[in-house]
Amino acid sequence: MPTWLIVVIVVVAVAVLGAVIWLVTQEMQRKRLQQRFGPEYDRTVEESDNPRAAQRELAERERRHKELDIRPLSASVRERYAREWAQVQEKFVDEPSTAVAEADHLLVALMGERGYPTEGYEQQVADLSVRHAKTLENYRAAHTTQQKSDGASTEDLRDAMVRYRTVFEDLLTDGADDDRQHDHHDRRNGHDRNGHDRDHAGRGEAEARDDDRLEVHETPETGHQEHQASAQPRTEWNGGR
DSSP: OOHHHHHHHHHHHHHHHHHHHHHHHHHHHHHHHHHHHTHHHHHHHHHSSOHHHHHHHHHHHHHHHHHSOOOOOOHHHHHHHHHHHHHHHHHTTTOHHHHHHHHHHHHHHHHHHHTOOOSOHHHHHHHHHHHOHHHHHHHHHHHHHHHTGGGOOHHHHHHHHHHHHHHHHHHHHTTHHHHHHHHHHHHHTTOOOOHHHHHHHHHHHHHHHHHHOEEEEEOTTTOSEEEEETTSOHHHHTTTO
């Protein structure tokens, strides 16, 4: 066999191997992004003329997210935000439009508390999509209703509050388990030295967190899950009906 033919065969084989590796890598990237972003992946691809461009956009979101200082909330801060939400929720009974606007503002404040930039809605959505893709569509729908709140019906506003609550709870509790595990590890290693008083205080804090824990109720009118603070009567959330 001539030398030149051997060279051609080798070059072709290397090219084919390179193409196979590239295709496998792209497929693995697609599956990884699809698994991480879920419905947000499909949405981004549908809105883009080029699926590769959509994947590059999602990968860029991941890169930006890694540079953010996202941090879990302390128990006391979580409780404070839960109380603030309960106050907004109470206002819905008499002032639904105002309550929805305040829910939007409180959610943005919570984003900032977690370490997310809050310079604009579109960037908020992009940043949240990396870690909170499962509840992101709720934020989009609620924000759309809030923007036209003057012309929205009470049921639309109520649906927006349900959706805001879903995103709010997701942001509020994300990372909380890791924080509690860290506290538990410290206690087991003797970092708290007050014996019985320490245990009693720990139980008191746990009970306080339980009081503010969010329960899930099914909303008959909308079919969405309604997230209600356990301290709030269900009749108040239903607009007094």
